[in-house]
Amino acid sequence: DIQMTQSPSSVSASVGDRVTITCRASQGIRSWLAWYQQKPGKAPKLLIYAASSLQSGVPSRFSGSGSGTDFTLTISSLQPEDFATYYCQQANSFPRTFGQGTKVEIK
Amino acid sequence: EVQLVESGGGLVQSGGSLRLSCAASGFTFGNYGMNWVRRAPGKGLEWVSGITTAGLNRDYADSVQGRFTISRDNSNNTLYLQMNSLRAEDTAIYYCAKANDASGKNFFDYWGQGTLVTVSS
Numbered sequence: 567d568i569q570m571t572q573s574p575s576s577v578s579a580s581v582g583d584r585v586t587i588t589c590r591a592s593q594g595i596r597s598w599l600a601w602y603q604q605k606p607g608k609a610p611k612l613l614i615y616a617a618s619s620l621q622s623g624v625p626s627r628f629s630g631s632g633s634g635t636d637f638t639l640t641i642s643s644l645q646p647e648d649f650a651t652y653y654c655q656q657a658n659s660f661p662r663t664f665g666q667g668t669k670v671e672i673k
Numbered sequence: 674e675v676q677l678v679e680s681g682g683g684l685v686q687s688g689g690s691l692r693l694s695c696a697a698s699g700f701t702f703g704n705y706g707m708n709w710v711r712r713a714p715g716k717g718l719e720w721v722s723g724i725t726t727a728g729l730n731r732d733y734a735d736s737v738q739g740r741f742t743i744s745r746d747n748s749n750n751t752l753y754l755q756m757n758s759l760r761a762e763d764t765a766i767y768y769c770a771k772a773n774d775a776s777g778k779n780f781f782d783y784w785g786q787g788t789l790v791t792v793s794s
Contacts, residue, residue: 567735600780602718609768609784610710610718621782653718657778660732662708662720 568592568656572665578673585641587668589654594634598658601630601639604667605650613652614639644670675699675783677769682788689759689792695752695769695785703727703747706772706779709754711765712787721767722754726775737763761794 569592579585589599597617602610612621614630617637627642641648649672654665681693695707709721722733722743731743742755752769766789770781 598778602781604718609786610770610781611784612773612780612782615773615780615782651717655718655720655780657780660723661734662723664718664720667717 567661568595568659568663570654570656570663570665572652572654572668574668575666576669576671578671579644580673581644581646583644583673585644585648585670587639587652587654587670589632589637589639589665591635591637591656591658595656595658597633598656599630599632599637600655600657601628602653602655603648603650604653610653641670675771677771677783677785679767679769679785679788682767682790684791684793685759687759687761687792687794690755690757691759691790693754693756693767693769693788693790695754697750697752697769697771700771702745702750704775706775707743707745707752708770708772708781709743709752710768710770710781710784711763711790712768713762713765716765719765723772724752756790759790759792761792763790764792765790 599617601614604610618630708723724743740758744753766787768787771783772779773782
Protein backbone atom coordinates (compact mmCIF):
# COMPACT_ATOMS: atom_id res chain seq x y z
CA ASP A 567 0.00 0.00 0.00
CA ILE A 568 1.10 3.57 -0.66
CA GLN A 569 1.59 5.56 2.54
CA MET A 570 0.75 9.26 2.48
CA THR A 571 2.46 11.46 5.06
CA GLN A 572 1.34 15.03 5.65
CA SER A 573 3.17 17.75 7.49
CA PRO A 574 2.62 19.55 9.68
CA SER A 575 -0.11 17.76 11.64
CA SER A 576 -1.43 21.13 12.72
CA VAL A 577 -0.67 24.76 11.99
CA SER A 578 -1.75 27.94 13.75
CA ALA A 579 -2.20 30.88 11.43
CA SER A 580 -3.90 34.25 11.19
CA VAL A 581 -6.31 35.59 8.63
CA GLY A 582 -4.32 36.79 5.64
CA ASP A 583 -1.40 34.42 6.23
CA ARG A 584 0.05 32.19 3.55
CA VAL A 585 -0.22 28.54 4.58
CA THR A 586 1.58 25.61 2.98
CA ILE A 587 0.88 21.95 3.69
CA THR A 588 3.03 19.16 2.31
CA CYS A 589 2.20 15.58 1.44
CA ARG A 590 4.73 12.86 0.66
CA ALA A 591 3.92 9.52 -0.96
CA SER A 592 5.90 6.40 -0.08
CA GLN A 593 6.30 5.69 -3.79
CA GLY A 594 5.80 7.65 -6.99
CA ILE A 595 2.22 8.48 -7.87
CA ARG A 596 2.85 10.81 -10.83
CA SER A 597 0.12 13.47 -10.48
CA TRP A 598 -2.59 11.23 -9.05
CA LEU A 599 -3.16 13.31 -5.96
CA ALA A 600 -6.11 15.22 -4.53
CA TRP A 601 -6.60 17.61 -1.63
CA TYR A 602 -9.79 17.76 0.45
CA GLN A 603 -11.06 20.14 3.12
CA GLN A 604 -13.23 18.94 5.98
CA LYS A 605 -14.97 21.08 8.56
CA PRO A 606 -16.46 19.67 11.79
CA GLY A 607 -19.73 17.87 11.18
CA LYS A 608 -19.47 18.30 7.41
CA ALA A 609 -18.56 16.06 4.51
CA PRO A 610 -15.14 16.44 2.91
CA LYS A 611 -14.89 18.80 -0.06
CA LEU A 612 -12.64 18.32 -3.07
CA LEU A 613 -10.32 21.30 -3.54
CA ILE A 614 -7.56 20.16 -5.89
CA TYR A 615 -7.30 17.09 -8.16
CA ALA A 616 -4.56 15.76 -10.40
CA ALA A 617 -2.09 17.56 -8.09
CA SER A 618 -2.73 21.06 -9.43
CA SER A 619 -6.20 21.33 -11.00
CA LEU A 620 -8.62 23.54 -9.11
CA GLN A 621 -12.05 21.96 -8.60
CA SER A 622 -14.91 24.04 -9.97
CA GLY A 623 -16.19 26.59 -7.47
CA VAL A 624 -13.10 26.50 -5.25
CA PRO A 625 -11.52 29.93 -4.61
CA SER A 626 -8.31 30.67 -6.47
CA ARG A 627 -6.40 31.27 -3.22
CA PHE A 628 -6.08 27.48 -3.08
CA SER A 629 -3.38 25.96 -5.26
CA GLY A 630 -1.59 22.64 -5.54
CA SER A 631 1.75 21.59 -6.94
CA GLY A 632 4.10 18.64 -7.17
CA SER A 633 4.47 15.28 -8.86
CA GLY A 634 6.06 11.96 -8.12
CA THR A 635 6.32 11.76 -4.35
CA ASP A 636 6.21 15.35 -3.07
CA PHE A 637 3.20 17.63 -3.17
CA THR A 638 2.06 20.89 -1.62
CA LEU A 639 -1.23 22.65 -0.96
CA THR A 640 -0.96 26.41 -0.59
CA ILE A 641 -3.56 28.83 0.70
CA SER A 642 -2.30 32.20 -0.45
CA SER A 643 -4.28 34.38 1.96
CA LEU A 644 -6.07 32.51 4.73
CA GLN A 645 -9.73 33.43 5.18
CA PRO A 646 -11.94 32.78 8.23
CA GLU A 647 -13.83 30.03 6.40
CA ASP A 648 -10.57 28.15 5.67
CA PHE A 649 -10.04 26.97 9.23
CA ALA A 650 -10.54 23.24 8.80
CA THR A 651 -8.69 19.95 8.41
CA TYR A 652 -7.02 19.20 5.09
CA TYR A 653 -6.27 15.75 3.65
CA CYS A 654 -4.27 14.55 0.68
CA GLN A 655 -5.29 11.35 -1.13
CA GLN A 656 -3.57 9.26 -3.79
CA ALA A 657 -5.48 7.81 -6.72
CA ASN A 658 -2.57 6.00 -8.38
CA SER A 659 -3.42 2.55 -7.07
CA PHE A 660 -5.69 0.56 -4.78
CA PRO A 661 -6.19 0.77 -1.93
CA ARG A 662 -6.73 4.50 -2.12
CA THR A 663 -5.00 6.11 0.84
CA PHE A 664 -5.27 9.44 2.62
CA GLY A 665 -2.77 11.42 4.59
CA GLN A 666 -3.41 11.70 8.32
CA GLY A 667 -4.71 15.25 8.00
CA THR A 668 -3.50 18.76 8.80
CA LYS A 669 -5.61 20.92 11.08
CA VAL A 670 -5.44 24.63 10.31
CA GLU A 671 -6.28 26.53 13.48
CA ILE A 672 -6.76 30.17 14.37
CA LYS A 673 -3.69 31.81 15.88
CA GLU B 674 -27.70 19.39 -8.34
CA VAL B 675 -25.78 16.29 -7.31
CA GLN B 676 -27.12 14.72 -4.13
CA LEU B 677 -25.92 11.67 -2.25
CA VAL B 678 -27.97 10.55 0.74
CA GLU B 679 -26.72 7.73 2.95
CA SER B 680 -28.92 5.62 5.20
CA GLY B 681 -28.79 2.38 7.15
CA GLY B 682 -26.40 3.31 9.92
CA GLY B 683 -27.07 2.58 13.55
CA LEU B 684 -25.99 0.71 16.65
CA VAL B 685 -25.04 -2.96 16.24
CA GLN B 686 -23.28 -5.50 18.41
CA SER B 687 -19.84 -6.82 17.59
CA GLY B 688 -20.17 -9.65 15.07
CA GLY B 689 -23.38 -8.26 13.66
CA SER B 690 -24.28 -6.95 10.22
CA LEU B 691 -25.59 -3.77 8.62
CA ARG B 692 -26.35 -2.68 5.08
CA LEU B 693 -25.72 0.91 4.14
CA SER B 694 -27.42 2.57 1.18
CA CYS B 695 -26.58 5.70 -0.76
CA ALA B 696 -29.31 7.21 -2.94
CA ALA B 697 -27.90 9.29 -5.77
CA SER B 698 -29.53 11.99 -7.86
CA GLY B 699 -28.60 14.90 -10.11
CA PHE B 700 -26.23 12.98 -12.38
CA THR B 701 -26.17 9.87 -14.57
CA PHE B 702 -25.34 7.39 -11.82
CA GLY B 703 -24.31 4.54 -14.11
CA ASN B 704 -21.57 6.64 -15.73
CA TYR B 705 -19.44 7.06 -12.61
CA GLY B 706 -17.51 4.92 -10.19
CA MET B 707 -18.60 5.14 -6.58
CA ASN B 708 -16.85 4.70 -3.26
CA TRP B 709 -17.31 4.40 0.47
CA VAL B 710 -15.01 6.36 2.81
CA ARG B 711 -15.18 6.39 6.60
CA ARG B 712 -13.95 8.52 9.46
CA ALA B 713 -13.61 6.92 12.87
CA PRO B 714 -13.93 9.10 16.00
CA GLY B 715 -10.77 11.15 16.46
CA LYS B 716 -9.19 9.71 13.33
CA GLY B 717 -8.69 10.75 9.73
CA LEU B 718 -10.36 9.65 6.52
CA GLU B 719 -10.05 6.02 5.44
CA TRP B 720 -11.10 4.75 2.02
CA VAL B 721 -13.18 1.59 2.45
CA SER B 722 -14.26 0.36 -0.97
CA GLY B 723 -14.83 1.34 -4.59
CA ILE B 724 -16.87 -0.01 -7.49
CA THR B 725 -16.70 0.72 -11.20
CA THR B 726 -19.59 1.88 -13.37
CA ALA B 727 -21.13 -1.51 -14.18
CA GLY B 728 -19.99 -3.13 -10.96
CA LEU B 729 -17.50 -5.40 -12.67
CA ASN B 730 -14.55 -4.26 -10.58
CA ARG B 731 -14.67 -3.88 -6.81
CA ASP B 732 -11.81 -3.00 -4.49
CA TYR B 733 -11.52 -3.00 -0.72
CA ALA B 734 -9.27 -1.77 2.03
CA ASP B 735 -7.32 -4.56 3.72
CA SER B 736 -9.15 -3.77 6.96
CA VAL B 737 -12.55 -4.78 5.50
CA GLN B 738 -11.60 -7.32 2.84
CA GLY B 739 -13.70 -10.46 3.22
CA ARG B 740 -16.20 -8.80 5.57
CA PHE B 741 -17.68 -5.94 3.51
CA THR B 742 -19.25 -6.11 0.04
CA ILE B 743 -19.90 -3.11 -2.18
CA SER B 744 -22.61 -3.23 -4.84
CA ARG B 745 -24.75 -0.93 -6.92
CA ASP B 746 -28.16 -0.84 -8.62
CA ASN B 747 -27.88 1.46 -11.61
CA SER B 748 -31.59 1.16 -12.38
CA ASN B 749 -32.40 2.63 -8.97
CA ASN B 750 -29.38 4.95 -8.67
CA THR B 751 -28.31 3.37 -5.41
CA LEU B 752 -24.98 2.29 -3.93
CA TYR B 753 -24.76 -0.28 -1.15
CA LEU B 754 -22.29 -1.51 1.43
CA GLN B 755 -23.03 -4.82 3.12
CA MET B 756 -21.04 -4.99 6.34
CA ASN B 757 -20.69 -8.34 8.11
CA SER B 758 -18.68 -9.50 11.12
CA LEU B 759 -18.58 -5.96 12.42
CA ARG B 760 -15.91 -4.98 14.93
CA ALA B 761 -15.58 -2.10 17.36
CA GLU B 762 -12.94 -0.57 15.10
CA ASP B 763 -15.53 -0.28 12.30
CA THR B 764 -17.29 2.42 14.33
CA ALA B 765 -17.24 5.50 12.11
CA ILE B 766 -19.19 7.90 9.97
CA TYR B 767 -19.53 6.28 6.54
CA TYR B 768 -19.64 8.53 3.50
CA CYS B 769 -20.49 7.62 -0.04
CA ALA B 770 -18.43 9.52 -2.58
CA LYS B 771 -18.82 9.92 -6.33
CA ALA B 772 -15.82 9.51 -8.58
CA ASN B 773 -15.15 12.47 -10.86
CA ASP B 774 -14.97 10.29 -13.97
CA ALA B 775 -15.23 6.72 -15.18
CA SER B 776 -11.51 6.06 -15.42
CA GLY B 777 -9.61 3.77 -13.12
CA LYS B 778 -7.80 6.68 -11.53
CA ASN B 779 -10.24 9.19 -10.16
CA PHE B 780 -10.99 11.50 -7.31
CA PHE B 781 -14.07 12.05 -5.16
CA ASP B 782 -15.91 15.16 -6.29
CA TYR B 783 -19.19 14.81 -4.39
CA TRP B 784 -19.83 13.36 -0.96
CA GLY B 785 -22.90 12.53 1.06
CA GLN B 786 -23.38 13.82 4.59
CA GLY B 787 -22.59 10.44 6.06
CA THR B 788 -24.29 7.83 8.22
CA LEU B 789 -23.01 6.83 11.66
CA VAL B 790 -22.23 3.21 12.40
CA THR B 791 -21.56 2.30 16.02
CA VAL B 792 -20.37 -1.18 16.90
CA SER B 793 -20.64 -2.08 20.57
CA SER B 794 -18.36 -4.64 22.10
